Each structure stands twice: as structure tokens, then as C-alpha cells.
Amino acid sequence: MLNEFAYCPRLFFLEWVQGEFEDSADTVLGRAVHRRVDRETGVLPLPPAAPGQEGTAGATVPETIHARSLLLSSARLGLIARIDLVEGEGTRVTPVDYKKGSVPDLPEGAWEPERVQLCVQGLILRETGYDCDGGVIYYAASRRRVPVAFEETLVARTLALLAEARRIATAGVIPPPLVDSPKCPRCSLVGICLPDEVNLLAAEGEAAVEVRRLYPARPDAAPLYVQAQGMTVGKDGDRLVVRQKGKVEQAVRLIDVSQVCVFGNVQVSAQAIAELTARGLPLCHFSYGGYFRGLTVGMGHKHVELRRRQFAVAADPDRSLHLARAFVVGKVKNARTLLRRNHDQAPRAALGEMARLARLARRAAAAETLLGLEGAAGRTYFAHFAGMLRPREGTAPVFDFEGRNRRPPLDPTNALLSFVYAILVKDLTVTCSAVGFDPLLGFLHRPRYGRPALALDLAEEFRPLVGDSVVLGLVNNGEVRPADFVRRGGAVALTPEGRRRVLAAYERRLDSLVTHPLFGYAVSYRRVLELQVRLLARHLLGEIPRYPPFTTR
Ligand code: SF4
Structure with a gap:
């Protein structure tokens, strides 16, 4: 503990007051060296x-x-x-x-x-x-x-360091990040601390801060999806083994897994669940049709102070509105960018209208006004969504799009949108929980039983960038076919093969790199999701004055 404090007071605070821990190559190697003396x-x-x-x-x-x-x-x-x-x-x-x-x-x-x-x-x-x-x-x-x-x-x-560590822990205020320090690249918590990013945003452009990307652009681990009915997931040593009727279909090392997602009738052994919870890896449950039902996690994050701040801001209409504006502005701007880049003939009037609605949303004086502006922007955007779809010959009528509908989706394009949004919300639910938030309490989406309102808030800016972009790629590249959908009554759903194709495209999108508009470095969308959740935490904890939505140009 005092070792960390002497290295960096903020590291001590993150680990010992906020309960953060993250393995790095150094910590793993250190444990191996200690095995004998332990x-x-x-x-x-x-x-x-x-x-x-x-x-x-x-x-x-x-x-x-x-x-x-x-x-x-x-x-x-x-x-x-x-x-x-x-x-x-x-x-x-x-x-x-x-x-x-x-x-x-x-x-x-x-x-x-x-x-x-x-x-x-x-x-x-x-x-x-x-x-x-x-x-x-x-x-x-x-x-x-x-x-x-x-x-x-x-x-x-x-003894002086001990007294100072006690004083800082008791005061409960996190020390600021080190500035341009050579210690940071070796720090195991650098991806949580975000030293250069926090210093830049805290200065609000009043100091020249060069932002280094001090964590890998892409995380090494990826989700494991298991969706064939009757499959089992078990643990064998340090691997997860997926079987169908006793035959091994897949075996993956636990260190390569970031979460496990099971759809419908898939059984997970008690040993596998125990190992996942011990490692802090979430087990995500979906219905057979892809509805995100819930999450099995370990003891949860120890960061009580963050949840306390989250609850306080959620109970304060003015501060909630401040955040809600950022989510809506991010969503409208990103939707407009997607339309401008992908529409056959970028509709000038619609782009102008969306820019106007984003400006109004930035200063909306009430939550109801903001929701009205968001609704208007959504209608404008989806009125032109079909202009971004260029289905392969012969499949065109299947992907005709006449407007957004859901619960249940009534056509294949809406089925794709609903499924991708559900996966996106699942990922943000997992990330919110991993960072220490309660995913059920949001600022734009009001609480409703079982609804991951905070994950829905944070999903707004990523719906166009991740969700819609994946759907456009699937349709326009001919990656999904009419045979990937089933009709039941008026409702349309994806087949298991269709879902497999969508999940593959979604994961590819999350792994693709984007230049961060504020920090200037290349980073995967998967990292950006986590970055945004962590920046929200830094804002609520008072380290940065505002939450910056992620927008692309
Ligand atoms: S990344 Fe740097 S500032 Fe942050 S805790 Fe580690 S050493 Fe301290």
C-alpha cells in the first residue's frame, strides 16, 4: 500500500480507496515470482x-x-x-x-x-x-x-508517507494525475486512471497537454458467444470448453475471454460460473430471440463513492439534464455524420435540420424539451435511413425500410437494428457495472423496473456509429441474406445463423480503430465504449468539469 503511495498517490487512492485493480504484465510476472515465497x-x-x-x-x-x-x-x-x-x-x-x-x-x-x-x-x-x-x-x-x-x-x-496516505484516504479526494510522467506507461492502472486524458479535460483547453495513448489500442480479450440450443459451457483447467452432445465444439483460454454471452437453452456449469465470477468476467444471458435478460457477476465493484455520486446526480434534475443534453447531442451529431457520409445524395435539408436540432438540444431548458428534440431528430434521420441502404441485387425488397419499428420488429432491417442495439446496450451494461456504476440508474432514461437506463444513456452516441453502421455494412455488403430471417405472424426475427453473422460483424466493428476526436490517438471502438464510461465516472467524481460525448466528423 505504502509502496503504491510512494510511487504515485493517485495509484494508492485508486487501488486502496476506490478498490480498482487491473493486471498488467508486471503484476502477473510479480505474482509468478512470489509463488514460491507465498x-x-x-x-x-x-x-x-x-x-x-x-x-x-x-x-x-x-x-x-x-x-x-x-x-x-x-x-x-x-x-x-x-x-x-x-x-x-x-x-x-x-x-x-x-x-x-x-x-x-x-x-x-x-x-x-x-x-x-x-x-x-x-x-x-x-x-x-x-x-x-x-x-x-x-x-x-x-x-x-x-x-x-x-x-x-x-x-x-x-512515517511521513504513512501520515500523508492516511490524510488523503480520509479526505476522500483523489489526487490529480501525474503530468507527463514516465511512471504512467508502466502503471497497471493507466487505463483506469487516464492521466493525460483527465489532465487535458480538466484544463478545458487552458493548458497545452499532449495526450499519450498509454494503454493498448485494442483489448486482448473478446466476448465468447454461445447460441446453439443445447450447448454446454464447462471449465477445463484454465479453458472454457463449449460442447454439443458431449462433443467439443470450441475451447478458449480464460485469459482470452472478456465476457460470456449465452442465448436461450445453453447450460453453464457451476465450475465455469464460479471461475467467471472469481475472475470478474460477466456472464450475459439472452433469450433465444436475442433479448438481453441479465447479467451474472461476482461481488460487483467496490467503488461505493461513485454509486453515491451517481444516485445524487440522478436525483438532481438540473445536473441530470446537463448530462442528458450531452448524450442527445452526441447521438444527433453522429447520426447526422453517418447520413452525410453514407446517403446516396446527402439530403441537405435533413442535415441542416439535424444540425439545428443538435444546437437546440445543447441548451434545452427542460428534460421534456430535450426528449422532443431527440424525437424530432430521430424522425428526420430514419426518414432518410433507406437512402443509406444499398442491398445486393435480388435482396432489395427484403431490406426495404419505411421507418423504425420495434417490439417486435416488423421487417428484416428493423430486426437487425433491434438486435444490434440490444448487444450494444448489453456491452454498455457490462462496462458500467465493471467501472462501478449501477447500470439501472440513468440521467436521460428515467428508471423503470429492470431497464438498464444508464447503459441506454451511454448507448445513444454509439447507436449510429456502431449499431447503424454495422447494419449498413451487413446489408450493403450482402453479409445477411433473406434466409437469415424468420417471420412469425407480423414479427421478423433473425435465425441463429443470421445472429452469428450479425455478431461477427458487430465484433469486427468494435475492433476497428478510430482516431479519437479529442485525444488524437487511434483506438478501437471497444476501448472507446469503456473510455466514455470512465470519463463519465471522472466527471461525476468531480475530476473533469463536463462529460464529453464521443462524436466523429
Ligand atoms: S497512470 Fe500515472 S498518474 Fe495514474 S495512477 Fe498510474 S502513475 Fe499515477
């Missing part, structure tokens, strides 16, 4: 006259001490530490801390956060009654032990 072996009896404790008067202290993975604490200092290894003789002991890296080229022999962490262990050992003048850091990559003396200056620095 096994508790050996004993460390209390020394004969431990101050403030009953001690082991009369007990024999072993001459040589060699104890691994010891959990010790000091009530007086308010410190607790797991010490990798304690070596010593009689009452004189040395804590040994294992690090995965190489010995740094520094006069002190080790980085300050590492020396401070070791000093904490020494202080606790002293409090326990042992003599402890120094410790050792073992660098696994160099296979070298570096001694660290617990001099007065190091002890004073450690």
Missing part, C-alpha cells in the same frame, strides 16, 4: 520480551530463523504487512522482499517505493520486539540481494 513455512516466535505483548518468556527462541510469507501487524503504527521472508538469529532479524525485476542503477540500490515498503516491514518487526536495522530486496531477474539500511532518514520518510 507458501507459509517456518516460524517466527515472539521474542522473550516483546514490548506491550506477553511474549514467550521462558520459551526457546530458535538460533536460526527462516520463515516465509509472514503476516504481521502493529496496532500502534496501524500497519499490516505480509513479509516474503524473515531471516535471522536470536532476536536480530532481516526482512527479505522479492521483486521480479533487475537491480536498478541507483546509488540507494533500490527505488524509493521498494525501500519504503521494506522499511514498513522492519518497523513492524521492531514493534514485535525484534532488533531490525535493515532488510534485503531480492531482484529475481538479476538474482541479486540488495541490502537496505533502516536509517533515520528512511524511517522518517516512511
Whole structure:
């Protein structure tokens, strides 16, 4: 804990106050190095006259001490530490801390956060009654032990950092991100902290901030969709195995999975569910027809403060309206851009009208006015939607579009739109939940039983960019065929094969790169979804003055 605080106070706050954690290559490697020392072996009896404790008067202290993975604490200092290894003789002991890296080229022999962490262990050992003048850091990559003396200056620095960490945790205000720091690219929480992005948006153009993309453009893991009826999903070691009538159809490594989506009659084993929840991977449930029914997650995010702010803003009509305007403006602008780029003959009057409605939405004085403007923009947009559809020869009448309809969709194009929107809302529900929000409480969409209102809010700006764009690609490239739809009464639905095609196109879209309009770097749409949810969190927590909707030109 103090190690993180010495590295960066914001990292400490994110991890220890807001409960954020994210693995990086460094943290995974660090765990591997610790595996051996994490096994508790050996004993460390209390020394004969431990101050403030009953001690082991009369007990024999072993001459040589060699104890691994010891959990010790000091009530007086308010410190607790797991010490990798304690070596010593009689009452004189040395804590040994294992690090995965190489010995740094520094006069002190080790980085300050590492020396401070070791000093904490020494202080606790002293409090326990042992003599402890120094410790050792073992660098696994160099296979070298570096001694660290617990001099007065190091002890004073450690205690000062401890007091400051306590003060910041109690105050409950997150420290600002470091500025252009070389520490950030190595920080495991960089994709959550968003240091350069937050610094840029907090400055509101008043400071020249160059934004580095410090996290991968695309996440490595992807969703696993299982939709054939009767399939089972089980766990085999570190893999998920999908079977049909006992025959293995697919096996994927858990580290390559970001979520599991099951449609209708698909069974997931108790072992697989336990593993998914332990890893924080959501299990998304859909009806056979693609209706998003719900989510199985672990204990949920620990970020109570974010939910508290979310609830407070949702209860405040003015602040809710402020956010609702941003969602609607983003949606209308993106719909207009899609129309301008994809329509056969970009309808000037409609584009002008949508620009006007976006301007009005930006300063709408009431939620009802805003909803009216959104409705008007939607009608204008969908009145020209058919002009963006260029179905392959022979399929044209199938994809005729005369307007938006749903519940149930009455034609194939509306069936495609409804299904893609449902998947988009599912992804934003998962992301809202992962970031620490309650997905059911929104600012534009008012609460209704079971409705993921916040996910629906955030989906607005992505409906044209992701949802509609996927549908246009599917129809115009001939990726979906008339045979991919079934009619039941007046309603039209996708067949399982049709859904498979849509899901493949949707995932391709999420993996495609886009230049971020504010930050200037290339990033996948999948990352952009997460980025927007995190920026909303940063806004609600008071770090950035406004939520910036994602819009393309
Ligand atoms: S990314 Fe940088 S500013 Fe953010 S927590 Fe990590 S080190 Fe601190």
C-alpha cells in the first residue's frame, strides 16, 4: 500500500480507496515470482520480551530463523504487512522482499517505493520486539540481494508517507494525475486512471497537454458467444470448453475471454460460473430471440463513492439534464455524420435540420424539451435511413425500410437494428457495472423496473456509429441474406445463423480503430465504449468539469 503511495498517490487512492485493480504484465510476472515465497513455512516466535505483548518468556527462541510469507501487524503504527521472508538469529532479524525485476542503477540500490515498503516491514518487526536495522530486496531477474539500511532518514520518510496516505484516504479526494510522467506507461492502472486524458479535460483547453495513448489500442480479450440450443459451457483447467452432445465444439483460454454471452437453452456449469465470477468476467444471458435478460457477476465493484455520486446526480434534475443534453447531442451529431457520409445524395435539408436540432438540444431548458428534440431528430434521420441502404441485387425488397419499428420488429432491417442495439446496450451494461456504476440508474432514461437506463444513456452516441453502421455494412455488403430471417405472424426475427453473422460483424466493428476526436490517438471502438464510461465516472467524481460525448466528423 505504502509502496503504491510512494510511487504515485493517485495509484494508492485508486487501488486502496476506490478498490480498482487491473493486471498488467508486471503484476502477473510479480505474482509468478512470489509463488514460491507465498507458501507459509517456518516460524517466527515472539521474542522473550516483546514490548506491550506477553511474549514467550521462558520459551526457546530458535538460533536460526527462516520463515516465509509472514503476516504481521502493529496496532500502534496501524500497519499490516505480509513479509516474503524473515531471516535471522536470536532476536536480530532481516526482512527479505522479492521483486521480479533487475537491480536498478541507483546509488540507494533500490527505488524509493521498494525501500519504503521494506522499511514498513522492519518497523513492524521492531514493534514485535525484534532488533531490525535493515532488510534485503531480492531482484529475481538479476538474482541479486540488495541490502537496505533502516536509517533515520528512511524511517522518517516512511512515517511521513504513512501520515500523508492516511490524510488523503480520509479526505476522500483523489489526487490529480501525474503530468507527463514516465511512471504512467508502466502503471497497471493507466487505463483506469487516464492521466493525460483527465489532465487535458480538466484544463478545458487552458493548458497545452499532449495526450499519450498509454494503454493498448485494442483489448486482448473478446466476448465468447454461445447460441446453439443445447450447448454446454464447462471449465477445463484454465479453458472454457463449449460442447454439443458431449462433443467439443470450441475451447478458449480464460485469459482470452472478456465476457460470456449465452442465448436461450445453453447450460453453464457451476465450475465455469464460479471461475467467471472469481475472475470478474460477466456472464450475459439472452433469450433465444436475442433479448438481453441479465447479467451474472461476482461481488460487483467496490467503488461505493461513485454509486453515491451517481444516485445524487440522478436525483438532481438540473445536473441530470446537463448530462442528458450531452448524450442527445452526441447521438444527433453522429447520426447526422453517418447520413452525410453514407446517403446516396446527402439530403441537405435533413442535415441542416439535424444540425439545428443538435444546437437546440445543447441548451434545452427542460428534460421534456430535450426528449422532443431527440424525437424530432430521430424522425428526420430514419426518414432518410433507406437512402443509406444499398442491398445486393435480388435482396432489395427484403431490406426495404419505411421507418423504425420495434417490439417486435416488423421487417428484416428493423430486426437487425433491434438486435444490434440490444448487444450494444448489453456491452454498455457490462462496462458500467465493471467501472462501478449501477447500470439501472440513468440521467436521460428515467428508471423503470429492470431497464438498464444508464447503459441506454451511454448507448445513444454509439447507436449510429456502431449499431447503424454495422447494419449498413451487413446489408450493403450482402453479409445477411433473406434466409437469415424468420417471420412469425407480423414479427421478423433473425435465425441463429443470421445472429452469428450479425455478431461477427458487430465484433469486427468494435475492433476497428478510430482516431479519437479529442485525444488524437487511434483506438478501437471497444476501448472507446469503456473510455466514455470512465470519463463519465471522472466527471461525476468531480475530476473533469463536463462529460464529453464521443462524436466523429
Ligand atoms: S497512470 Fe500515472 S498518474 Fe495514474 S495512477 Fe498510474 S502513475 Fe499515477
